[in-house]
Amino acid sequence: MPGIQPRGGIHYPRSTGELHSWFASDTDCLDYLDWLRWPQGFVCPRCQNPGGWLVADGSYKCASCKTQTAVTAGTLFDRRRTPLTVWFSACWMFASQKDGVSALSLQRALEIGSYPTAWAMLHRLRAVLVRPDRDRLAGTVEVDETYFGGQEPGLRGGRQKGKKVLVGVAVERREPKGFGRCRMAILADGSADSLHPFVTANVEPGATVVTDGWSGYNGIDALGYIHQPHSQRAVAARGEDVGALLPGVHRVASLAKRWVLGTHQGSIGEPHLQSYLNEFVFRFNRRHSRSRGLLFYRVLELAVDHDPVRYRQLVAESRPKKVPPVPPPRRGRPPSLDRPHAGRPWRSA
Numbered sequence: 001m002p003g004i005q006p007r008g009g010i011h012y013p014r015s016t017g018e019l020h021s022w023f024a025s026d027t028d029c030l031d032y033l034d035w036l037r038w039p040q041g042f043v044c045p046r047c048q049n050p051g052g053w054l055v056a057d058g059s060y061k062c063a064s065c066k067t068q069t070a071v072t073a074g075t076l077f078d079r080r081r082t083p084l085t086v087w088f089s090a091c092w093m094f095a096s097q098k099d100g101v102s103a104l105s106l107q108r109a110l111e112i113g114s115y116p117t118a119w120a121m122l123h124r125l126r127a128v129l130v131r132p133d134r135d136r137l138a139g140t141v142e143v144d145e146t147y148f149g150g151q152e153p154g155l156r157g158g159r160q161k162g163k164k165v166l167v168g169v170a171v172e173r174r175e176p177k178g179f180g181r182c183r184m185a186i187l188a189d190g191s192a193d194s195l196h197p198f199v200t201a202n203v204e205p206g207a208t209v210v211t212d213g214w215s216g217y218n219g220i221d222a223l224g225y226i227h228q229p230h231s232q233r234a235v236a237a238r239g240e241d242v243g244a245l246l247p248g249v250h251r252v253a254s255l256a257k258r259w260v261l262g263t264h265q266g267s268i269g270e271p272h273l274q275s276y277l278n279e280f281v282f283r284f285n286r287r288h289s290r291s292r293g294l295l296f297y298r299v300l301e302l303a304v305d306h307d308p309v310r311y312r313q314l315v316a317e318s319r320p321k322k323v324p325p326v327p328p329p330r331r332g333r334p335p336s337l338d339r340p341h342a343g344r345p346w347r348s349a
């Protein structure tokens with residue numbers, strides 16, 4: 001919701017206990033989504049007229065054109081089959097666990113009927129993460145490419161056949177040390193035709209762009225950047241560590257690969273890799289956020305503002321496996337749905 005400073009305990013739950021006491025029923029969840037979607041009160045999505053009244057099934061009837069609109073219509077939760085309480089618990093696990101959650105862990109923890117259902121829920125939540133971070137990276141930005149999915153470190157010069165996917169990585173460098181935000185995107189190859197659009201889409205003009213000596217970056221100074229190419233050969237000739245040339249992209253790429261292997265057992269098909277990269281970037285760029293509950297709020301805020309994501313869209317390129325990958329140890333427990341209702345704090349502020 002634009003314009004407010006969300007506060008823990010009022011606008012978002014601070015703990016799993018608070019989550020379950022606030023959202024004991026689908027009616028509670030609907031009221032929260034209603035508040036997130038129309039903080040100033042209902043506005044008809046059809047005629048843009050403000051004002052309407054709630055009708056028996058929990059939807060709004062427009063005061064002007066009389067169209068009925070469900071709170072979740074046209075949002076990520078449109079025509080859902082899974083109860084909102086389960087959706088909220090899934091969103092909580094997705095947002096509150098440091099490394100997120102795999103489809104198998106989610107299925108087990110929430111006792112979701114099938115693996116593809118859990119898989120699709122997580123992909124819907126990931127789908128909303130594209131929109132934040134539209135502000136491009138600024139200052140001093142390292143840019144490089146790396147291969148995902150291969151065993152050995154990738155060599156440049158065209159995309160190799162097989163499972164390897166070339167990914168562009170951009171990371172802000174902080175002075176005197178440390179790193180700021182990052183961006184990652186799948187590249188068709190390592191040519192200038194692929195690298196230049198990656199830089200312009202993700203780095204603010206005027207920034208200093210640090211790269212290695214690869215020719216694919218030649219000419220980015222003409223696009224409004226201060227280009228600092230470092231020749232690997234020159235660095236090696238001086239006896240310095242080539243790996244330390246771009247420490248930011250090196251770190252982000254290895255964290256992302258470890259996350260893919262750890263949380264998701266490496267079980268990511270190429271058609272979905274970009275959405276996992278989006279999730280990684282979303283988490284990485286909020287790694288200093290003290291409140292995990294705030295991430296829950298941000299994800300739901302984006303979800304009510306996001307168009308529905310249909311299952312057929314998700315599986316258009318790659319279906320989930322019927323049998324999940326190597327199972328991790330069992331953990332978590334199903335939420336109880338019959339806790340006492342504790343009021344609606346978000347309405348009190």
Ligand SMILES: [Zn+2]
Pocket residue numbers: 044045046047048049062063064065066067
């Ligand atoms: Zn209307």
